[in-house]
Amino acid sequence: MWRLIRQFARTGYSDEPAPTAEDAWRHEEQKVHREILDLLGRALCIRQIDAGSCNGCELEIHALNNPYYNIEGLGIRFVASPRHADLLLVTGPVTLNMKAAVLAAYDATPAPKLVVAAGECACTGGIFSGSYAVCGPVSSILPVDVAILGCPPPPIDLLRGILTACRAR
Numbered sequence: 001m002w003r004l005i006r007q008f009a010r011t012g013y014s015d016e017p018a019p020t021a022e023d024a025w026r027h028e029e030q031k032v033h034r035e036i037l038d039l040l041g042r043a044l045c046i047r048q049i050d051a052g053s054c055n056g057c058e059l060e061i062h063a064l065n066n067p068y069y070n071i072e073g074l075g076i077r078f079v080a081s082p083r084h085a086d087l088l089l090v091t092g093p094v095t096l097n098m099k100a101a102v103l104a105a106y107d108a109t110p111a112p113k114l115v116v117a118a119g120e121c122a123c124t125g126g127i128f129s130g131s132y133a134v135c136g137p138v139s140s141i142l143p144v145d146v147a148i149l150g151c152p153p154p155p156i157d158l159l160r161g162i163l164t165a166c167r168a169r
């Protein structure tokens, strides 16, 4: 124990330097915020639906809420019910077990509603194409406004896709 304390006293704590703010993203952030207000004039509410993904896409979507991307600060927020949503963000291939739930969420979303397919599986079926357990990509059961490719798509691509859908409104 004393040996360890003496070693700490001699060497100090080695730690990583704190990350520096990336100026490029800060400029982008202000631009995105302005764009959202110009497009919508209010917050954009998203209901995320996992139609059968491996959860890789969800991890990237979660990152949108971290202090770096801070999408709540941009006026975009995730809601718990499709009844409060403007946009459905769907991940994964549509599995047979989730088909009815996805259709029910779509029906419950007030018009005008947008659908964004996020990730390779949602856009094309990806690695699950042809599986006995899936119906196919999201577009096989719903009209999709924007498809965001990538396995998984990084947060900035997700943000771009969401904005592209809003512009198409």
Ligand code: SF4
Binding pocket: 052, 053, 054, 055, 056, 057, 091, 092, 093, 118, 119, 120, 121, 122, 126, 127, 150, 151, 152, 153
């Ligand atoms: S696109 Fe990739 S990360 Fe997203 S659900 Fe499919 S396999 Fe998983």
